[in-house]
Amino acid sequence: MPAHSPILNLPNILTLIRVATIPVLVAAFYLPFKGSNMVAAVLFLAAGLTDWLDGYLARKLGQTSPFGAFLDPVADKLIVAVALLMLVQQHATLWLTAPAMVIVCREITVSALREWMAELGLRAKVAVSAIGKIKTVTQMVAITLLLAVQPGYDIAGGMLMTPILWLSYLCLYVAMLLTLWSMFLYLKAAAPQFRRSRPRP
Template structure:
């Protein structure tokens, strides 16, 4: 049997599909139809499932590759960042803008930390932890729920908080707390290198 190409293997194809789904997600989210919210949420949820699936298949089929190792986290951060930008624009409230800012800032900081540690040959110290995986699941669930229903507004322009929104915001704040906790864990792991004297 011919060996699968390290580029055109199934895990990498799934990751590329996740990246290509981003403009589709944006388009669907802004369509003026009642079903667009649920469709956007379904697309985002499918992206989250493929995030787990491509990693599982890469390990199961022994099809890991440098392209996959690079593209997989990039795809995750792109789709989460784009979804949060859309949600901040629709909700237009500090209650959503602040956790979105924390989540995006954390992703940038941790990515930079991992790149720097990799240059030192210490990438393993800041590898994805179990806590990071729990954070990702909570974050994906919160964003999916927020995408599934655009908020309503009262006569004063304030968001009407329904039980659905309370649950969505609650999960987003839990994801934000886990985001900060996991970032703290990575910083502690990298502290010996970060605090070395420059002499």
């Protein structure tokens, strides 16, 4: 009988902690105390680092599991989507809403694509690419900076763009472009299956 990694191994516990961080992140973001934005940024950054750590530990300790393979991307998408929703409300500008919308829509599309390819036994065809990993890092930097810096406004109600905000917006748009490019690569890999004729159930 092959050995099975227990569900509550160290990598999966770290992933569950990342999920449990989401309500704490939301509370820190909205509670009216000094430095709440920095606390939210640190929580998001820590969650991003545990994403790398749990994957590393799973490989190093030989504790990969079907549960971990399911939960890890779900945790990532949940915390990113929640953070982007909060930032869209705070910034209330098309320049942040547009890339946030693209990123969230891409995640839904690629998740559906991976599920469909898995049903065909071709999950490896849409595995995470190097571009996807770079996108994840760029996205993490952008969201962390945006959470850390509360936007200021002038008398007319226009947002005051500080150098940090310019940098964070730049990183977010780079992440959006990488998001679209990686989605194109996934769709290209799956394209032969779209053209195949399959009997309807």
